[in-house]
Amino acid sequence: MPNATVPTDLHRHAGDGWVTCGDHLHWGLFGAAGLLLVGRDDDGEPAQIVLQHRALWSHMGGTWGIPGGALAPDEKPAAGALREAAEEAAIDPAAVHVVGTHVLEHPAWTYTTVVADVAPGYRIEPRAADPESLEVRWVGLGDLGSLTLLPAFGEALPRLLTLLG
Ligand SMILES: [Zn+2]
Numbered sequence: 358m359p360n361a362t363v364p365t366d367l368h369r370h371a372g373d374g375w376v377t378c379g380d381h382l383h384w385g386l387f388g389a390a391g392l393l394l395v396g397r398d399d400d401g402e403p404a405q406i407v408l409q410h411r412a413l414w415s416h417m418g419g420t421w422g423i424p425g426g427a428l429a430p431d432e433k434p435a436a437g438a439l440r441e442a443a444e445e446a447a448i449d450p451a452a453v454h455v456v457g458t459h460v461l462e463h464p465a466w467t468y469t470t471v472v473a474d475v476a477p478g479y480r481i482e483p484r485a486a487d488p489e490s491l492e493v494r495w496v497g498l499g500d501l502g503s504l505t506l507l508p509a510f511g512e513a514l515p516r517l518l519t520l521l522g
Contacts, residue, residue, distance in 0.1 A: 389425060390425055425441045
């Protein structure tokens with residue numbers, strides 16, 4: 358049944374759709390990817406990350422996760438994560454320096470977390486740039502416990518944080 362509250366001005370592409378994976382579903386016919394953008398303190402230690410407060414109409418709406426979404430056909434995960442971060446959070450791809458990826462593999466689907474620093478000389482002020490977010494902002498690592506995280510992101514986060522070095 359159509360959901361009347363879903364906005365109509367979304368970015369759509371041929372990778373959008375649900376994939377059946379065993380007894381559950383995933384979003385992204387060609388997999389999905391997201392950007393874990395890290396802000397560092399003056400000593401170079403990870404201090405904050407960009408999080409998206411997911412719109413209430415979306416899957417797992419109201420929880421916090423990273424900007425991201427379904428990959429387009431033939432799109433590389435890093436390119437898809439940067440495209441989604443630009444669409445959803447107004448993050449300039451030129452201001453992002455990718456440092457690594459982490460791939461979560463399911464039988465019928467993969468999710469790639471693209472871990473990145475702010476490129477030297479840039480300053481990133483993310484904001485909710487499309488209807489998929491209630492809010493997008495920097496969140497201090499010490500404040501993560503006060504937010505309701507997207508369950509899959511919350512489970513992966515300890516491992517992801519070890520990649521930040
Ligand atoms: Zn699965």
